[in-house]
Amino acid sequence: MEIVVCAKPVPEAESRLRANSAGSAFDPEGVKFVLAGYDESAVEQALLLKQEAVGSKVHVVALGPPSRTDEVLRASLALGCDSATAVEGGVPPLDDPVGTARGLAEAISSLSAHDLILFGKQAGDDEEGLVGGATAEALGIPFVGFVVDLHYDAGASRLRFGRSVEKGQETWESPLPLAVGLQQAWNDPRTATLPAILRSRKAPIARRAAGAAAASSPRSLSARFALPPPRQGAKMIEFKSPQEAAEKLVRLLREEAKVFP
Amino acid sequence: MSETVLVVGEPDGSALAEATLEAVGVARKLAGPDGAVVGFVGGSDGASRAAAFAGAGVGRVLLAGDPKFDRAPPATLARPAAAAAEAVGAAAIVLGGTTFGRDLAGSLAVAFGATAANGVIDVERIPEGWRVRRAVFGGRATEERHLEGGKVVVSVRPHAFPAATGPAVPLASEPAPAKEVPGALVAPARTAVAATAQGSGPSLADAAIVVSGGRGVRAPENFRLIDELAASLGAAVGASRAVTDAGWKPASMQVGQTGRTVSPQLYIAVGISGAIQHLIGMVSSRVIVAVNNDPTAPIFRVADYGIAADLFEIVPVLTAEIRRVRGK
Amino acid sequence: MVDFSLSPDAESLRDLARKFARTEMAPHAAECDRSSRFPEEIYRKAHALGLMNLNVPAEYGGSGLGLFDQCLIVEELAYGCGGMATTVIAHCLALEPILLGGTPEQKQRILTPFCASYQLASFCLTEPGTGSDAGAVRTRARRDGDGYVLDGEKAFISNAPHASLYTVFATVDPALRHRGVTAFVVPRSAEGVTPGKDEEKMGHRASATSTVHFEKVRVPATDRLLAEGDGFSLAMRTLDHTRTTIGALATGIGQAALDHAARYALKRETFGKPIAEHQAIQIKLANMAQEIRAARLLTWYAAWTIDRGEKGSLESAVAKCFASDAALHAADEAIQTFGGYGYMKEYPVEKLLRDAKLTQIYEGANEIQRTIIARELLRGYT
Numbered sequence: 001m002e003i004v005v006c007a008k009p010v011p012e013a014e015s016r017l018r019a020n021s022a023g024s025a026f027d028p029e030g031v032k033f034v035l036a037g038y039d040e041s042a043v044e045q046a047l048l049l050k051q052e053a054v055g056s057k058v059h060v061v062a063l064g065p066p067s068r069t070d071e072v073l074r075a076s077l078a079l080g081c082d083s084a085t086a087v088e089g090g091v092p093p094l095d096d097p098v099g100t101a102r103g104l105a106e107a108i109s110s111l112s113a114h115d116l117i118l119f120g121k122q123a124g125d126d127e128e129g130l131v132g133g134a135t136a137e138a139l140g141i142p143f144v145g146f147v148v149d150l151h152y153d154a155g156a157s158r159l160r161f162g163r164s165v166e167k168g169q170e171t172w173e174s175p176l177p178l179a180v181g182l183q184q185a186w187n188d189p190r191t192a193t194l195p196a197i198l199r200s201r202k203a204p205i206a207r208r209a210a211g212a213a214a215a216s217s218p219r220s221l222s223a224r225f226a227l228p229p230p231r232q233g234a235k236m237i238e239f240k241s242p243q244e245a246a247e248k249l250v251r252l253l254r255e256e257a258k259v260f261p
Numbered sequence: 262m263s264e265t266v267l268v269v270g271e272p273d274g275s276a277l278a279e280a281t282l283e284a285v286g287v288a289r290k291l292a293g294p295d296g297a298v299v300g301f302v303g304g305s306d307g308a309s310r311a312a313a314f315a316g317a318g319v320g321r322v323l324l325a326g327d328p329k330f331d332r333a334p335p336a337t338l339a340r341p342a343a344a345a346a347e348a349v350g351a352a353a354i355v356l357g358g359t360t361f362g363r364d365l366a367g368s369l370a371v372a373f374g375a376t377a378a379n380g381v382i383d384v385e386r387i388p389e390g391w392r393v394r395r396a397v398f399g400g401r402a403t404e405e406r407h408l409e410g411g412k413v414v415v416s417v418r419p420h421a422f423p424a425a426t427g428p429a430v431p432l433a434s435e436p437a438p439a440k441e442v443p444g445a446l447v448a449p450a451r452t453a454v455a456a457t458a459q460g461s462g463p464s465l466a467d468a469a470i471v472v473s474g475g476r477g478v479r480a481p482e483n484f485r486l487i488d489e490l491a492a493s494l495g496a497a498v499g500a501s502r503a504v505t506d507a508g509w510k511p512a513s514m515q516v517g518q519t520g521r522t523v524s525p526q527l528y529i530a531v532g533i534s535g536a537i538q539h540l541i542g543m544v545s546s547r548v549i550v551a552v553n554n555d556p557t558a559p560i561f562r563v564a565d566y567g568i569a570a571d572l573f574e575i576v577p578v579l580t581a582e583i584r585r586v587r588g589k
Numbered sequence: 590m591v592d593f594s595l596s597p598d599a600e601s602l603r604d605l606a607r608k609f610a611r612t613e614m615a616p617h618a619a620e621c622d623r624s625s626r627f628p629e630e631i632y633r634k635a636h637a638l639g640l641m642n643l644n645v646p647a648e649y650g651g652s653g654l655g656l657f658d659q660c661l662i663v664e665e666l667a668y669g670c671g672g673m674a675t676t677v678i679a680h681c682l683a684l685e686p687i688l689l690g691g692t693p694e695q696k697q698r699i700l701t702p703f704c705a706s707y708q709l710a711s712f713c714l715t716e717p718g719t720g721s722d723a724g725a726v727r728t729r730a731r732r733d734g735d736g737y738v739l740d741g742e743k744a745f746i747s748n749a750p751h752a753s754l755y756t757v758f759a760t761v762d763p764a765l766r767h768r769g770v771t772a773f774v775v776p777r778s779a780e781g782v783t784p785g786k787d788e789e790k791m792g793h794r795a796s797a798t799s800t801v802h803f804e805k806v807r808v809p810a811t812d813r814l815l816a817e818g819d820g821f822s823l824a825m826r827t828l829d830h831t832r833t834t835i836g837a838l839a840t841g842i843g844q845a846a847l848d849h850a851a852r853y854a855l856k857r858e859t860f861g862k863p864i865a866e867h868q869a870i871q872i873k874l875a876n877m878a879q880e881i882r883a884a885r886l887l888t889w890y891a892a893w894t895i896d897r898g899e900k901g902s903l904e905s906a907v908a909k910c911f912a913s914d915a916a917l918h919a920a921d922e923a924i925q926t927f928g929g930y931g932y933m934k935e936y937p938v939e940k941l942l943r944d945a946k947l948t949q950i951y952e953g954a955n956e957i958q959r960t961i962i963a964r965e966l967l968r969g970y971t
Contacts, residue, residue, distance in 0.1 A: 133367025218410025
């Protein structure tokens with residue numbers, strides 16, 4: 001099986017969240033971008049499948065500026081991925097989901113083969129979860145998200161997996177090719193060994209530009225980034241009876257807080 | 262503003278998911294007083310879902326009635342839904358931001374030639390396109406995005422908008438434009454569904470609403486009050502460390518520094534005093550409500566709304582009021 | 590041109606060690622300290638990740654790191670637990686004489702199988718009667734045919750109860766003093782090798798320390814490093830090399846002390862405000878921060894000097910001596926910052942003082958370090 005994993009460089013978990021001076025976007029100054037969260041699980045899942053389906057290869061792709069993509073790609077190579085491609089996200093902003101998807105799709109279609117494409121369910125920063133489905137559509141491949149427990153049945157040439165939904169868990173099967181948004185790998189992510197880390201720092205990374213489709217895609221632009229204002233203390237509801245308190249609270253939640261129970 | 266907005270319906274049994282009705286409310290606002298909201302349903306049993314649209318005030322519904330969509334991935338509906346939007350002249354497609362909607366949104370954006378945003382908590386039309394607001398970084402910050410170009414796909418965060426309730430209108434359903442969907446896209450098949458082992462509530466990690474009980478509940482059998490309030494809201498149930506340490510609830514339900522961190526739309530803390538260890542687990546919730554006998558309890562410092570009263574008097578009445586308002 | 594920033598390569602090594610220390614070592618540090626438990630499962634994981642054989646070249650199956658990179662790793666490990674870090678550096682210390690004095694044949698034959706699986710080594714120089722005066726070792730190596738017979742007792746040997754390999758310094762003739770000292774590599778499996786029981790220590794309790802008895806142990810000449818009489822200078826060159834890593838270990842302990850103290854000072858309130866806003870605490874934190882920064886930079890400088898091929902005796906002695914004193918001061922002030930809580934075993938800072946103390950004693954007591962510094966220094970004025 002030829003497996004492709006798409007990994008997004010995201011700010012390290014402990015990063016301080018700050019808006020830029022215009023208040024229009026997250027300020028990346030001094031922030032370290034790493035492989036993390038659901039994307040880290042996707043790399044782990046790809047490597048587990050590689051063990052399960054002997055002879056498989058894992059290719060990892062990341063889109064963005066080299067200072068960010070290279071860290072993520074080297075970390076993935078150190079974990080055991082076989083090869084890597086860095087797609088230079090030429091169209092600002094770099095967090096435009098559909099533009100990113102088109103850039104990834106073009107890079108993936110230029111690979112010799114892609115049977116299974118793994119995405120993390122959503123990125124730790126923007127949490128959009130759009131890129132997997134969009135990339136799959138651009139490639140003409142089916143897409144299933146919220147996947148858990150992904151296995152390959154080589155005898156039947158089918159993937160078998162679960163899908164975690166609001167009501168519970170669905171069971172699925174699919175032939176190849178398939179694109180998957182992974183919620184959870186069947187093991188905790190492994191740690192790269194020191195020799196593998198040293199080797200990965202010298203490994204080659206293929207490079208390509210994001211391409212025309214990404215550049216001409218209609219855009220999603222960050223206009224404002226804000227931390228919530230510090231809380232001032234509760235608005236205490238005045239009431240003469242429990243019924244009045246309940247009615248007032250529900251009304252405030254609907255009309256003022258705009259959280260609709 | 263006068264626009265046509267398409268809403269993609271999510272099946273829930275033979276009805277529409279509540280998230281779809283929330284999407285209808287948003288679509289109505291985007292369409293403007295002179296605009297139109299059109300429904301779209303894929304798969305068999307479209308008639309009852311179309312009826313549900315009409316009951317919520319959406320009379321025109323396009324049906325892509327092919328049974329091959331029933332067990333196929335939600336993303337499979339991307340091309341038919343995009344074709345339906347083109348056919349009715351819709352510039353915007355709105356869906357509920359559930360697992361169904363989120364899976365479909367990305368594919369739909371590419372099929373429709375649009376840009377997209379998932380899980381928005383606010384959306385409005387602007388000259389450049391649309392402006393949306395979303396929670397990011399696990400709820401620790403919010404962003405506003407401008408979605409440019411003439412077309413957009415937006416999924417709305419569950420429980421962030423009111424469900425459209427009508428008034429009902431006559432249904433005028435029609436077949437959606439026939440759109441060829443390659444066999445490869447319908448090849449993945451759902452073979453089974455199993456309901457969550459732990460009751461019917463959502464998991465703490467993903468829930469849009471969480472109701473937590475603390476030491477003020479006094480005894481394990483009283484937790485029933487918390488469970489009923491949660492059920493009335495479709496919420497997940499959490500607990501403070503005092504409760505899990507006492508063995509009233511399993512450790513997996515503990516919200517706090519050494520338990521789980523949650524950032525739902527709405528967090529209701531019942532009988533919880535607000536020790537720092539608990540606050541760390543829930544303080545990034547969008548809206549916090551606290552019910553506690555003690556008006557000086559620290560929880561009221563971080564809550565948005567507070568009711569200083571006996572929870573045994575307030576909670577059952579609140580549960581009943583919520584049920585009444587939701588029509589259950 | 591000087592550059593104090595870490596290369597991306599160095600950062601990734603440091604990050605690996607940091608992650609291991611904080612997720613695998615630190616959670617068990619208190620428990621191992623309390624029960625004096627040797628956490629073999631943690632050392633096995635360290636070996637699997639390439640965090641054990643730091644100084645052994647890759648061609649023999651080690652991680653092949655220069656001294657600077659080793660120091661980055663050791664500081665992070667010590668931040669997690671001083672005792673567990675000592676197991677690692679004592680292990681590397683035992684292998685260093687083989688790297689410095691072994692023939693290619695010896696290195697290949699001894700190191701390759703050793704590094705391939707989880708095994709520990711011990712550096713056996715100190716004896717009950719001789720520590721700082723290394724030239725006065727009394728363990729005898731008598732020539733016998735084409736080999737030697739070893740007799741004697743070593744003391745305070747790290748890893749000894751668990752080691753499969755011992756690098757032993759014995760004398761072929763006590764009358765020759767340091768000119769008789771000779772180095773040997775002895776497997777645990779050799780008949781007559783008996784490690785003692787694990788000593789009850791003040792700190793570094795996750796590290797195992799014991800005597801090792803050698804009774805009529807046969808060692809072939811092919812397991813002798815260099816020639817007879819070369820052992821003392823081999824031991825000194827080894828310690829020149831490894832002294833710097835103690836500087837890194839002490840820096841890690843000191844940094845942990847500073848981090849605990851600063852975080853506590855921001856939370857604990859007295860007289861209406863966090864104690865971090867009181868001058869008395871600010872001065873403590875400032876002193877700790879200065880000394881730990883200096884310790885780290887002195888360690889880096891010594892490592893950089895030795896990696897360039899220089900002897901580095903002066904710089905490594907400065908680093909070891911300063912950093913170990915800094916760690917002790919920092920741990921002491923951290924306990925004071927915590928007040929009564931600092932005295933309780935439930936809180937992590939009293940362990941740091943017990944762990945810091947050893948860094949002033951082992952691998953060359955600080956008194957010896959100061960005489961080395963003076964001697965090397967004065968050379969520059971003559």
